[in-house]
Amino acid sequence: MRYDQAVNIEDLRTIAKRRLPRFVFDYVDGGAEDERALAHNRDAFSQLRFLPRTLVDVGRRDSCASLLGAPAKLPAVVGPTGLNGLSWRDGDLALAKAAAKAGLPFAMSTVSMSFVEDIARVAPGRLWLQAYVFTERAITDAIMQRALAAGFECVVLTSDFPVAGKRERDLRTGLLPQQKFTLATKLDMLMHPRWLATVATRRPRFVNVERELGPGRDVNSFVGHGMFDATFDWDDLKRFRDRWPRKLLLKGVLRADDAERALAAGVDGLVLSNHGGRQLDGAISGLEALPEVARAVDGRLSLFVDGGVRRGSDIAKAVALGAEGVLLGRAPVYGLAAGGEAGVAHAIAILADEFDRTLALTGCPDAAALHRDLIARG
Numbered sequence: 169m170r171y172d173q174a175v176n177i178e179d180l181r182t183i184a185k186r187r188l189p190r191f192v193f194d195y196v197d198g199g200a201e202d203e204r205a206l207a208h209n210r211d212a213f214s215q216l217r218f219l220p221r222t223l224v225d226v227g228r229r230d231s232c233a234s235l236l237g238a239p240a241k242l243p244a245v246v247g248p249t250g251l252n253g254l255s256w257r258d259g260d261l262a263l264a265k266a267a268a269k270a271g272l273p274f275a276m277s278t279v280s281m282s283f284v285e286d287i288a289r290v291a292p293g294r295l296w297l298q299a300y301v302f303t304e305r306a307i308t309d310a311i312m313q314r315a316l317a318a319g320f321e322c323v324v325l326t327s328d329f330p331v332a333g334k335r336e337r338d339l340r341t342g343l344l345p346q347q348k349f350t351l352a353t354k355l356d357m358l359m360h361p362r363w364l365a366t367v368a369t370r371r372p373r374f375v376n377v378e379r380e381l382g383p384g385r386d387v388n389s390f391v392g393h394g395m396f397d398a399t400f401d402w403d404d405l406k407r408f409r410d411r412w413p414r415k416l417l418l419k420g421v422l423r424a425d426d427a428e429r430a431l432a433a434g435v436d437g438l439v440l441s442n443h444g445g446r447q448l449d450g451a452i453s454g455l456e457a458l459p460e461v462a463r464a465v466d467g468r469l470s471l472f473v474d475g476g477v478r479r480g481s482d483i484a485k486a487v488a489l490g491a492e493g494v495l496l497g498r499a500p501v502y503g504l505a506a507g508g509e510a511g512v513a514h515a516i517a518i519l520a521d522e523f524d525r526t527l528a529l530t531g532c533p534d535a536a537a538l539h540r541d542l543i544a545r546g
């Protein structure tokens with residue numbers, strides 16, 4: 169099957185699985201430990217059911233949304249994912265370009281394999297920077313300053329990464345933590361010539377981080393052990409707030425009391441997230457956290473949700489429960505792995521079409537009509 173024959177995101181995942189060597193597919197697809205949080209993210213969406221309104225004039229529909237006060241074609245953002253260049257050469261650029269063409273913001277990961285400046289050059293759309301807080305804070309600061317200069321409108325500070333989750337698939341293939349590939353992994357790469365042709369044999373490199381290390385510093389001295397700052401706390405968040413003049417989101421919040429603290433620290437919004445089930449296995453999903461957090465913040469923060477969004481109807485459910493929008497993690501990356509930029513565009517088009525159908529079938533002429541009463545209780 170070609171990427172453009174995929175009728176849903178699961179089809180794109182199937183193509184990605186075939187096209188990628190195992191260590192790349194497992195990096196994208198996998199979660200932490202027993203992958204309960206990963207599976208639960210999908211279940212949380214499946215368990216919610218619509219209570220559709222009937223006989224509403226839905227002859228003209230509008231899927232547009234306002235995200236952080238600016239328009240988007242859909243209440244969705246192409247979210248931050250690292251190492252996209254493993255799925256397709258210059259994968260970050262492909263994701264950014266496809267997002268811009270589809271009218272969605274793109275959030276670039278700190279551990280992107282493309283430079284901040286290159287993304288800004290090729291993608292004329294709305295750009296957000298996801299930032300990890302590194303033990304060497306100067307590196308995080310420098311990348312943020314470069315994003316500021318390049319016109320990025322928002323920083324998404326990830327708070328659920330004091331240490332890396334235990335991703336057992338990556339431990340088995342040898343991708344993480346130190347890229348010591350097993351013989352089986354090396355053979356597997358050779359068995360995927362089409363992947364080799366589109367990716368070349370570049371080793372995964374965190375180019376933005378490396379540039380800040382300066383000449384003569386070995387990236388291995390930094391990447392891996394002790395890279396992420398486990399001391400990052402609420403006082404630090406306030407300091408980040410003071411230094412970053414544009415929109416600031418905190419990603420990785422799952423509790424209403426933490427949402428209140430984030431509000432007090434001056435953030436503009438939250439991404440309710442368990443990191444796609446890649447960090448704390450057994451954590452609740454962002455979707456599950458949404459109703460309580462929405463009640464607590466009562467419109468004072470922009471709320472985004474991620475984890476398990478594979479259908480346009482999932483986007484509708486999150487919006488109905490009070491989210492401004494969702495972040496898409498794996499869905500566009502499966503598209504990328506299946507067909508490069510065109511594959512990402514296809515993934516977004518699938519979700520946009522499903523979202524539009526969901527609006528029609530729930531009796532909503534536009535995304536603003538998605539309210540809590542459309543979701544069945546219990």
Ligand SMILES: Cc1cc2nc3c(=O)[nH]c(=O)nc-3n(C[C@H](O)[C@H](O)[C@H](O)COP(=O)(O)O)c2cc1C
Binds near residue numbers: 195196247249298475
């Ligand atoms: C391959 C991959 C890499 C990721 N890299 C990052 C990252 O660098 N920074 C970050 O904040 N989140 C990262 N995430 C988490 C996503 O931003 C998002 O929270 C998650 O993927 C949402 O779940 P979903 O994949 O089920 O949509 C990554 C997720 C995946 C699948």
